[in-house]
Every structure is written in C-alpha cells, then in structure tokens.
Amino acid sequence: MTIQSFFPPQRTLMGPGPSDVSPRVLSALARPTIGHLDPCFIxxxxxxxxxxxxxxxxxNNxxxxxxxxxxxxxxxxFVNLLTVNDTVVVCVNGVFGLRMIENVNRIGAKLVVVEGEWGRAVQPSALEAALQANPQANFVAFVHAETSTGALSDAKALCAIAKQYDCLTIVDAVTSLGGVELRVDEWQIDAVYSGSQKCLSCVPGLSPVSFSDKAVAVIQNRSTAVQSWFLDQTLVMGYWSGAGKRSYHHTAPVNSLYALHESLVILQNEGLENSWARHKAMHDKLSVGLRDLGLDFIVPESERLPQLNAVTIPQGVDDVKVRQxxxxxxxxxxxxxxxAFAGKAWRIGLMGYAARNENVVLCLAALKEALKPERQ
Amino acid sequence: MTIQSFFPPQRTLMGPGPSDVSPRVLSALARPTIGHLDPCFIxxxxxxxxxxxxxxxxxNNxxxxxxxxxxxxxxxxFVNLLTVNDTVVVCVNGVFGLRMIENVNRIGAKLVVVEGEWGRAVQPSALEAALQANPQANFVAFVHAETSTGALSDAKALCAIAKQYDCLTIVDAVTSLGGVELRVDEWQIDAVYSGSQKCLSCVPGLSPVSFSDKAVAVIQNRSTAVQSWFLDQTLVMGYWSGAGKRSYHHTAPVNSLYALHESLVILQNEGLENSWARHKAMHDKLSVGLRDLGLDFIVPESERLPQLNAVTIPQGVDDVKVRQxxxxxxxxxxxxxxxAFAGKAWRIGLMGYAARNENVVLCLAALKEALKPERQ
Known part of the structure; x- marks a missing residue:
C-alpha cells in the first residue's frame, strides 16, 4: 500500500451544496492553526x-x-429544546422535514405532522388547523428553504401563526441563510440553524445556530440532561460565552472557523440585501435559459427558491448520463x-459564490449540449 | 460594524492539541472543494x-x-453500542474518563466506575476486581492516553482482562493514535475513537473511529434507535460503505477530509513505528531539559506519555504569567x-509535526527565560 497525496479536480459546484467556495475563503482556511483557547482565537x-x-x-446573544x-x-x-413532555408540530414538504421527525422520535417528544406537498411551500392554513386541533402543542418546526425540492416557505407567516398559539418556533435555514430574506428577530424565530456550505459559500462542516432568549430560558430550565453531551448547549454556552473567558468543552474546528469568518466578512461587505438580490437576479437569468431549453420547474414561480432550482428531467432523458x-x-x-424526486429531477444550485454570471452561462451551455438528441 | 479578515499569528503549538499542523496538511486543506458525492471524493x-x-x-471494515x-x-x-440494558465498567483517571461517565449517564446504561489516581495509569487489578464484582458487565471503557494528566494506560492488558470477562472494549485513543503503540486488532479493541488534531497533526474537527465486527453486530442488532440521528452509525455505514455507492446522510466536511488524508499519507510515509520512535526520542530530549530546569513530571516514568508531558508548576511560580x-x-x-490539575500543572505537547528538535529546544529555552527569578 502506498497512497499518494490527493489533488481534487477543479469543479464548478452548482448542486444543492457544497457550493463553489470563494478563493478568499480557501485562503483563510489554510492560515496557520492556533490554539482554540488562544486570546486571538477567542x-x-x-x-x-x-x-x-x-x-x-x-x-440573540x-x-x-x-x-x-x-x-x-x-x-x-431539537435535543436541547425538547423533552418527552413536549408536543411539536412538524411541517413536512420534503426530505428535511422528514429528518425533523426522526429527531423528534429519537427524543420521544409528542409529534404532530402537517403533511405538505413535495415541491410546494408549507401551507399556513394547514399549520393553523393542526394547532387548533392540538392545543397542547408548544413547538412548531418547519424548513424555510427545502433543499430537496427547491420550495420556499413563508417563514414570517408560519411563525406568526405559531406565536398566536404560544408555540416556540424551530426553523431550518440551512439553504436560506444569505440567499433569501430571513429576519430571525422580526419574524419571531426562536431557534434557527443553517449550514456553512450553502449560500455562505464556506466549506462544509459547520452549522450556524441562534437561539432567542425564550429558547435559552427553556434550555436552562430543563429538568433532564440533554441527551447528547457533544451538542449540549448548556455546556457550549460556556465556551462561546463572549465574556472573554472560555471554558473548555470540545476543541473547536479552528481552521474551518477561519473560513466561516471570512465568508461572513464577504457577506458583510456585499450587504445582506445585495446578496439576496444577486441570488434573485441570477435565478431569473437561469430561469429564462432553462425555459429556452424546455426544462420545467417543479415549484410554482411564487414559491421558488432562487438559490435552488429543481427542474423535471424530460421524458426520455437519461438522468445519470447527463450528470456524468x-x-x-x-x-x-x-x-x-x-x-420522492430521485431520478425525476435535477437540482441546480446558485448559492453564494456560485450565484454568478459565469456559472449561469456555463451551466446553460453545458446543459444544452448534454440534452442534444444525439447524446440521448 | 465593519469586521476585517482575520490573520492569525504564527504560533508554535505545544499544548494538548491542536498541535502544530504541517504545511503539507494546510496546503491540502485549501484545495478546491468538490461535491461530497463526487466519484473523486468517494x-x-x-x-x-x-x-x-x-x-x-x-x-476492521x-x-x-x-x-x-x-x-x-x-x-x-457510546450511543451506538450501549442501551439502558447494558452495564459498562468505566475506568477513570482523568477528565476524559469523567466524560465517558457523562455519556453513559445520558444513555441511561448501568455504570460501574473504577476510580483511579489522576496522573497514574489505570490499574489492571482494579479493573479485574470490578469485573469480578459485577458479572453482568458487558462493556469496559477506558482512556489509553489521558490528555488531562499525561498518563499512558496499558491498553493491551486492560483489554485482555475485559475479554476474560466477555466484555466488549471501548478505548479512547484521542491522544495516542500515531504517538504511541496502538494495535486495535491484536489488543482486541472493539470500538476506538481518536482526534485529528493530536499526533496526526491535522486540523481539529474530525474523529477517526473503528469498530470491530463484534461491535458492528451489536449496533446492527439494536432493538432501539440510536438516540442521536447525526451520530447513528447504522446510517453512516451506508455513507462510508466502500461499495462505491454512497447513500446521502450528511454533507461531509470535504476540505477537512483532504487534510486528514494528507496527514495520514505523511504518517504512512514515515511509518507508524518510526513515528512512535520519534515521539519517544523527542520526549527523552525534552525530559532531560525539563529536569535541568528543575521541573518534575506528574506521572511516574514508566507510565508517561511521550507526546504529553505534564509537569508540576514550581511553588512561587505564576502559572498564567509564564504561559502569557x-x-x-x-x-x-x-x-x-x-x-484536578488546573493551576497546578503545565501540559507540554509533542504531538505529530510538533515532535521535532526545533520545538524541543525552543520550548526549553523559552521556559528557561520565563522561569528566571526576576520574572516572577
């Protein structure tokens, strides 16, 4: 056995993530490692x-x-907020809503599922009906941007309904953060999580999260220990305390955090609204081109995610052959x-650094060639 | 608010980890990100x-x-192997043994603790006594290299005892992997975990693990779901299956895995036995120098970890002042x-790329200056 160093090819990443990573972020990633309790790191x-x-x-602090x-x-x-005594309404319109159910079941909390259509936004009226029928519910969870289908749900409306029924809200913003409007405080989101490798265009491996004061109070007043030691935020809070003093919990992924920092500096420099607008503009450009190629979107226009474009694979076209x-x-x-869309759809990502003119025209030109009848 | 890009200082890392990262590993880390289902990545x-x-x-497959x-x-x-019906004997001789107890308690498995002395190896006779007294025990867990104290336990002997009592063995090799002799198959270790940022000198954020066929069978025959979805190895097995086909579980930390790959190629090129010998040689060199400075080891010589040297802070010397x-x-x-050693000891790491002549003499010279009476 002699294995050599690995040199990856230079890909253009327009899938559901990881997305293209900015050279600035890769450069930050490779800066010298320092200790995770070093004052500079803190x-x-x-x-x-x-x-x-x-x-x-x-x-949110x-x-x-x-x-x-x-x-x-x-x-x-989920594991920090919920216990067996809680009831959570989970809205499902794709893979990541199903994953929320997996989490709830492993906690043993009571579950109410709002079944939505794959490829559509979560229906606010369906959530409201579920809350009316289940007055004991104290949490509502849904996916803002469903990465498996490309559907964008109205997080503001869903949270407003949840609040009418005195529920705390848990929102999956993995694919939405940085790509579409998201206002955690204004929309009254109590717990939100995202991923580094989507519209932030950072390397995969980190998950930004934020908890409202109400959510923090719930965590701090738990009567049972969080079932995961590694994810126990009562311990992690001490580590990210911001009081200048860090108590040791685990060794932070130092270099990945350099990369996240740089990707967030880039976002700050561009401006959040400008980033949302750029994703929309690139989506519009891509949409025109996809229509010209005869490709249809799965999601109705008003519910589409600009950063994740799910299109139906035309009849007679070989999914795997085209992607290869x-x-x-x-x-x-x-x-x-x-x-549900395996083999039936492609998902074209326009996330973060990948939401650029160059990528859009490359994708359209390459797809045009791939779809030529003689290639099928 | 305008936050600038972050440029860390160039440190020499001789603590308990992260250790100095080889420039080769940092270079690998910054290679272009590719998809986590890309054939090249697989x-x-x-x-x-x-x-x-x-x-x-x-x-182990x-x-x-x-x-x-x-x-x-x-x-x-712990969460994959144990259920409430199991009894695990945990040997504690430092912080990481205590953390094992935290894990067992959050699972609700039955716990037998073998209390050992901090700064000493786990006593095989104490384990044997615990197993005699608790015939229902079916797991034994201990830390091979206790990072909090610098003590090396005799993993071979402890596993042999565990096997006499038909127990599966769980071994913490976070600090031992690559730094001292470790033979998972020969020693009959059933589950072992390590960290990327110790003697592999990779960036922090990954944990190499290995499960014996017996351990895999236990996981596959569980009657209850693993309490963590993210860490559920029945799902992860499909992702790392090695059959050329990966089922999606989570997005792998692509670039960090480039770095791990490179650090392991470096280890392979050096040779495992050579790496163990280098850690020992650097430890011997450091030991002589520390003795000359009047610093005493906490751990008796025969139980010392070469890669983590815990020394007593001399009376009258200001811990924080010296480290600053x-x-x-x-x-x-x-x-x-x-x-138990907070404020009482320093831990000098000689891990992986940090186990070099340059580091040893730098550390000794700098410590000599720091300890001068006029600085105290």
Missing part, C-alpha cells in the same frame, strides 16, 4: 458571533456555530433528485 | 479508510472519520492544567 469567535447576528438579522455539519445543527435545536457528461466534460456538478 | 474516502486501518493497525471533533467520536462509540510570556514573547503555546 477574539475571532466574538467577531463570528457578531457577523452571524448580522446574517441572521438577530440580536446566543448565536454561534456548531462544530459539525447542518444536520448536527438541526439535532442541536456535465461532470466529466465540463467539471460541472448539478444535483440529483432526492427522496 | 475514492479519497476509500483511501482514508485504508490509511486509518493502517494507523489503527486494524482490518468499519473504519472512518466522524464529521466532528473527538468528543463526538467518543459519543459515537511564552505566548506573547515566543508565540509558543503550552497547555494549562485541566480538572
């Missing part, structure tokens, strides 16, 4: 907190990055369908 | 598996890296005491 963590507060549009991918961020929210052609001939990655 | 994951099998000295730090690796082993001097004047980080 200062950088404070800046990450401030930058995340901006990205999430929140003043407890805003930080979980040292693991977005699915650990999801679990962090794009990857092998153009170093271009687009996403396969997931869950 | 090929690299297969190589990581093979390289980890070499590092752990195992043929289920050998991979958890996408989170070492403490998540610990939790992975080293950091501010020499960009040198050594570790503070942890747990």
């Amino acid at each position: 200062g950088m963590m404070d800046e990450i907190k401030e930058l995340l507060q901006y990205a999430f549009q929140t003043k 407890f805003t930080m990055a979980v040292s693991a991918p977005g699915s650990a961020g999801m679990e962090t929210c 052609f794009l990857l092998n001939e153009y170093n271009l990655e687009i996403g396969a369908g997931l869950g | 090929g690299m994951m297969d190589e990581i598996k093979e390289l980890l099998q070499y590092a752990f000295q195992t043929k 289920f050998t991979m890296a958890v996408s989170a730090p070492g403490s998540a690796g610990m939790e992975t082993c 001097f080293l950091l501010n004047e020499y960009n040198l980080e050594i570790g503070a005491g942890l747990g």
Whole structure:
C-alpha cells in the first residue's frame, strides 16, 4: 500500500451544496492553526458571533456555530429544546422535514405532522388547523428553504401563526441563510440553524445556530440532561460565552472557523440585501435559459427558491448520463433528485459564490449540449 | 460594524492539541472543494479508510472519520453500542474518563466506575476486581492516553482482562493514535475513537473511529434507535460503505477530509513505528531539559506519555504569567492544567509535526527565560 497525496479536480459546484467556495475563503482556511483557547482565537469567535447576528438579522446573544455539519445543527435545536413532555408540530414538504421527525422520535417528544406537498411551500392554513386541533402543542418546526425540492416557505407567516398559539418556533435555514430574506428577530424565530456550505459559500462542516432568549430560558430550565453531551448547549454556552473567558468543552474546528469568518466578512461587505438580490437576479437569468431549453420547474414561480432550482428531467432523458457528461466534460456538478424526486429531477444550485454570471452561462451551455438528441 | 479578515499569528503549538499542523496538511486543506458525492471524493474516502486501518493497525471494515471533533467520536462509540440494558465498567483517571461517565449517564446504561489516581495509569487489578464484582458487565471503557494528566494506560492488558470477562472494549485513543503503540486488532479493541488534531497533526474537527465486527453486530442488532440521528452509525455505514455507492446522510466536511488524508499519507510515509520512535526520542530530549530546569513530571516514568508531558508548576511560580510570556514573547503555546490539575500543572505537547528538535529546544529555552527569578 502506498497512497499518494490527493489533488481534487477543479469543479464548478452548482448542486444543492457544497457550493463553489470563494478563493478568499480557501485562503483563510489554510492560515496557520492556533490554539482554540488562544486570546486571538477567542477574539475571532466574538467577531463570528457578531457577523452571524448580522446574517441572521438577530440580536440573540446566543448565536454561534456548531462544530459539525447542518444536520448536527438541526439535532442541536431539537435535543436541547425538547423533552418527552413536549408536543411539536412538524411541517413536512420534503426530505428535511422528514429528518425533523426522526429527531423528534429519537427524543420521544409528542409529534404532530402537517403533511405538505413535495415541491410546494408549507401551507399556513394547514399549520393553523393542526394547532387548533392540538392545543397542547408548544413547538412548531418547519424548513424555510427545502433543499430537496427547491420550495420556499413563508417563514414570517408560519411563525406568526405559531406565536398566536404560544408555540416556540424551530426553523431550518440551512439553504436560506444569505440567499433569501430571513429576519430571525422580526419574524419571531426562536431557534434557527443553517449550514456553512450553502449560500455562505464556506466549506462544509459547520452549522450556524441562534437561539432567542425564550429558547435559552427553556434550555436552562430543563429538568433532564440533554441527551447528547457533544451538542449540549448548556455546556457550549460556556465556551462561546463572549465574556472573554472560555471554558473548555470540545476543541473547536479552528481552521474551518477561519473560513466561516471570512465568508461572513464577504457577506458583510456585499450587504445582506445585495446578496439576496444577486441570488434573485441570477435565478431569473437561469430561469429564462432553462425555459429556452424546455426544462420545467417543479415549484410554482411564487414559491421558488432562487438559490435552488429543481427542474423535471424530460421524458426520455437519461438522468445519470447527463450528470456524468456535465461532470466529466465540463467539471460541472448539478444535483440529483432526492427522496420522492430521485431520478425525476435535477437540482441546480446558485448559492453564494456560485450565484454568478459565469456559472449561469456555463451551466446553460453545458446543459444544452448534454440534452442534444444525439447524446440521448 | 465593519469586521476585517482575520490573520492569525504564527504560533508554535505545544499544548494538548491542536498541535502544530504541517504545511503539507494546510496546503491540502485549501484545495478546491468538490461535491461530497463526487466519484473523486468517494475514492479519497476509500483511501482514508485504508490509511486509518493502517494507523489503527486494524482490518476492521468499519473504519472512518466522524464529521466532528473527538468528543463526538467518543459519543459515537457510546450511543451506538450501549442501551439502558447494558452495564459498562468505566475506568477513570482523568477528565476524559469523567466524560465517558457523562455519556453513559445520558444513555441511561448501568455504570460501574473504577476510580483511579489522576496522573497514574489505570490499574489492571482494579479493573479485574470490578469485573469480578459485577458479572453482568458487558462493556469496559477506558482512556489509553489521558490528555488531562499525561498518563499512558496499558491498553493491551486492560483489554485482555475485559475479554476474560466477555466484555466488549471501548478505548479512547484521542491522544495516542500515531504517538504511541496502538494495535486495535491484536489488543482486541472493539470500538476506538481518536482526534485529528493530536499526533496526526491535522486540523481539529474530525474523529477517526473503528469498530470491530463484534461491535458492528451489536449496533446492527439494536432493538432501539440510536438516540442521536447525526451520530447513528447504522446510517453512516451506508455513507462510508466502500461499495462505491454512497447513500446521502450528511454533507461531509470535504476540505477537512483532504487534510486528514494528507496527514495520514505523511504518517504512512514515515511509518507508524518510526513515528512512535520519534515521539519517544523527542520526549527523552525534552525530559532531560525539563529536569535541568528543575521541573518534575506528574506521572511516574514508566507510565508517561511521550507526546504529553505534564509537569508540576514550581511553588512561587505564576502559572498564567509564564504561559502569557511564552505566548506573547515566543508565540509558543503550552497547555494549562485541566480538572484536578488546573493551576497546578503545565501540559507540554509533542504531538505529530510538533515532535521535532526545533520545538524541543525552543520550548526549553523559552521556559528557561520565563522561569528566571526576576520574572516572577
């Protein structure tokens, strides 16, 4: 056995994530590792907190990055907030809503499912009906931007309904953060989690989270220990305390946090609203081109995520062959369908650094070639 | 608010980890991100598996890296293997043994604690007595290299005893992997976890783990779901399956895995035995110098970890002042005491890339200056 160093190809990443990473972020990633209790590092963590507060549009004091991918961020929210005594209404319109159910079941909390259509936004009226029928419910959870289908739900409306019924809200913003409007405080989101590798265009492996004061109070007043030691935020709070003193919990992924910091500095420099507008503009451009290629969106226009474009694979077109052609001939990655859409859809991401003119025209030109009748 | 890009200082890392990272590893880290289901990436994951099998000295098919730090690796082993019906004997001789207890308690498994002395190896006779007194025990867990004290336990002997009593063994090799002899198969270790940021000298954030076939069978035959979705190895097995086909579980930390791959290629090129010998040689050199400075080891010589040297802070010497001097004047980080040794000990790491002549003489010279009477 002699294994050599690994040199990856240079891909263009237009799938559901990871998205193209800015050279500035890769450069930050490779800066010299320092200790996770080094005063310089602690200062950088404070800046990450401030930058995340901006990205999430929140003043929440407890805003930080979980040292693991977005699915650990999801679990962090659920295992810290819920106990067997709670009832949570979970709205499901794709894979990540189903994953929320997995989390609730492993906690043993009581579950009410609002079944939505895949490829559509969550219906506010369906949530309201569920809350009327289940007055004991004290949490509402849903996915803001469903990465498996490309549907954008109205988080503001859903949270407003949840609040009418005195529920705390848990929102999956993995794919929405930085790509579409998201206002944690104004919309009354109590727990939100995201991923580094979507519209922030950072490397995968970190999950930004934020908890409202109400959510923090729930966590602090638990009568049972959080079932995960690693994700126990009562311990992590001490580590990200911001009081200048960090108590040791686990070793932070130092270099990945450099990268997250840089990606958030880039977002700050561009401006959040400008970033949302850029994603929309690139989506509009891509949409025109996809229509010209005869490709239809799965999601109705008013419910579409600009940063994740799910289109139906035309009849007679070979899913795998097309994606392999794009990857092998153009170093271009687009996403396969997931869950109910496996084999039936492609997911074209325009996330963060990938939401650029260059990427849009490359994707359209390469797809045009891949779809030529003689290639099928 | 305008936050600028972060440029860390160039430190020499001789604490309990993260350790100095090789420039080769940092360079690998910054290579272009590719998709986590890209065929090239899957090929690299297969190589990581093979390289980890070499590092752990195992043929275990289920050998991979958890996408989170070492403490998540610990939790992975405990939550996948244990249920409320199991009884586990945990040997405690420092902070990380205590953390094992935290994990067992959050699972609700029955716990038998073998209390050991901090700064000493776990006593095999104490384990044997506990197993005699608790015939229902079916797991034994201990820390091979206790990072909080610098004590090395005899993993081979402890596992042999566990096997006499038909127990599966769970071993913390966070600080031992790559630094001292560790033979997972020969010693009959059933579940082992480590960290990327110790003697592998990779960036922090990943936890190599390996499960024996017996351990895999226990996981596959569970009657209850693993309490953590993110760490559920029945799901992760599909992702790291090695059959060329990956089922999606979570988004792997792509760039961190590049870095782990490179650190393991470096270890393979040096040779495992050579790496162990280098750690020992550097430890011997450091020991002579520390003795000349009048510093005493906490751990008796026969039980000392070469890669983590815990010394007693001499009376009248200001712990914080010395460490700040080293950091501010020499960009040198050594570790503070942890747990029972907080304020009483320093921990000087010689891990991986940090186990070099240059580091040893720098540390000794800087410490000599810091300890001058006029500085106290």
